[in-house]
Amino acid sequence: MAQYLLGIDNGSTVSKAALFDLHGREIAVASCKADTEYPHPGWTERDMEMLWQSTATAIRAVLAKSGVKPEEIAGIGNTGHGNGVYLLDKQGCPLRNGIQSMDSRAAGVVTEWNQRNLHAQVFPFTTQSFWPAQPNALLVWLKKNEPRNYERLGAILMVKDYIKYRLTGEVTGDYTDMSATSLMDVRNKNYSRELMALYDLSEAYDALPPLKQSSEVCGQVTTIAAKETGLAVGTPVVGGLFDVDASAIGAGAINVNQACLVMGSWSINEVITKEPIVDPSLFMTTLFADPGLFLTIEGSATSATNLEWFVNQCCGDERAEAKRRGISVYEVCSEEVASLPPGSTNIIFHPFLYGSNVQPTARAGFYGVAGWHTRAHLLRALYEGVVFGHLNHIEKLRAAGGQINTARLAGGGSRSAVWSQMFADTIQVPMEISDGNELGARGAALSAGIGAGIYRNYAEAVQEAVSVVRVHEPIPANTPLYLARYAEYERLIKVMQEPWEALSKLD
CATH class of the missing domain: 3.30.420.40 (ATPase, nucleotide binding domain)
Structure with a gap:
């Protein structure tokens, strides 16, 4: 067999x-x-x-x-x-x-x-x-x-x-x-x-x-x-299937009102619905792989690749520490972020190094940096800024009628416990982290398993082949700290629209 x-x-x-x-x-x-x-x-x-x-x-x-x-x-x-x-x-x-x-x-x-x-x-x-x-x-x-x-x-x-x-x-x-x-x-x-x-x-x-x-x-x-x-x-x-569907299925997100958030090159935020959400302000509504369901997607190039750039340009000490200890540099970065509690920095970061969901000329920036801040403060601000970018998309989904009861968090950033907890605290739903690394390929493979008669449907495939390894419940005391910073993140976006446009025209 x-x-x-x-x-x-x-x-x-x-x-x-x-x-x-x-x-x-x-x-x-x-x-x-x-x-x-x-x-x-x-x-x-x-x-x-x-x-x-x-x-x-x-x-x-x-x-x-x-x-x-x-x-x-x-x-x-x-x-x-x-x-x-x-x-x-x-x-x-x-x-x-x-x-x-x-x-x-x-x-x-x-x-x-x-x-x-x-x-x-x-x-x-x-x-x-x-x-x-x-x-x-x-x-x-x-x-x-x-x-x-x-x-x-x-x-x-x-x-x-x-x-x-x-x-x-x-x-x-x-x-x-x-x-x-x-x-x-x-x-x-x-x-x-x-x-x-x-x-x-x-x-x-x-x-x-x-x-x-x-x-x-x-x-x-x-x-x-x-x-x-x-x-x-x-x-x-x-x-076969669209990569956003494959990642959701590979992570085990297949139920109505369940979301999948992918932290990768793009901030992908998707929710499964019984009826299509039809709203011209949203990125797209598509057919989900499970027949009869729809997938509404909000996304932009504003996620974890911002950290990759920062690590490459600014984290020589962390790279050396990671090499000395035989671990990933991203583990070292997460340790530094975890050393500072929520609310410990008033720096705001816009994660627009490679694009934005604001305007074509929007660019990344740290705001409010002072001489006493350390690289750990900048890293925490960057982590928070990426979460805020996802939250902006989630708010649009909710405003259009999307209901999110639970969420699966996927992508490289989900390996970080401190980052995953930020998502739970800010978006205010439990964040479930699935086993496995190649979630898109696994979603495609599970589709093949249904076609081969191994599983009856996606529910059986996920039950047999996907496990949750961590769950991050929202910590209510942290939520207002993050939302206060998110309000400033949003206010700075409005303030920066004209400067961004002017900067794009400089020779």
Whole structure:
């Protein structure tokens, strides 16, 4: 009997393959770098053949590392970064380089749409905001700037769908990923010719991929793919899912009114609902992997990568201490933060090093620094600022009708007990921390387990394969201390809007 599940996760920088046993335990993980090209300012692309080869390399490596026989793998699930676009021509070959989700070439398209108020017309279909890296804007850019490529368009895929195609030879999409592209009628769960016409993309309608459920078998590993990856011919591959869904499932967040907060490159804040939350002020509402449920998402590039930058630039002593003790530098940083109690610093930090949810010109900053402050005070302010960025998104979700009873906290920052406690105290719900590290890959693998008949549904999969290792209950005495600082965080955002704009125009 097959005893393992393979989860494949194609992020923005690496291709990753992870093997799990049927109880969700990581057996082995392997990754391979997938280089980004920057042919013009604001463009982020990847050669699609290189992307496939990096994925095949990761699969071969995880098989070798684990010692698992290919025929012992019951099923394969894929996930990957949302949006961007990976196009095939009418012969099934890559049309051009894949475009990633950080790309901004279509910013002018979005500006033009906003000028003519197109969002009001399409929002009833899409239930999400415009942004330049979505396929709708990228396809319009392609039509205007690469008309020959547009004429040759055969299939519109997300990154994980392209990898599925290389594994199976089948062109398919899934409901979770495609419902986040502004190319679907989300509430009716189908494509819409009327919607495509509003974008002036009517001729691209037939290039939209057939939709599959995340746990539905959509193909099997082909002979060619088996030779390239070391997998067994005929291994079932399921529809796969958007990375935010995969992370939620891998963390065990599958219930209505349950949230998943991911601390990574992005601040991802998502809540599962029975009915769609339809509010134009929110980032997006999408279809959840569990059929019949919806996922409302608020996010921005304002999370734990701020700490990574600070550590690299300012924490030489902490890095030396970590090396001396044989631990992570981030453990040392958390110890320093924990040495100062809540309310011990009046420094405010805006976590806008790599983007914001305020305005395009917003930038990071420490406010209120005095000569007596230490690096520990700056670190505590940074930790708090990241939490406040998440809270800003949570407040928007709550204001739109999202109810959050409990939350799973994921991402690298969740390993820090002091940071996790800040989340509980500030957001005022229990924060549950799940076992495992590769939560996105595990969510994809559990979807494959359902498709392979190992689990009946996501509830059974999570019960069998996900464990909670820590729970941080809110400490009521700490909450007003954090909320007072959050009020100043918000007030400083308003005060800084004009200076940020002026600073962006300095030579």
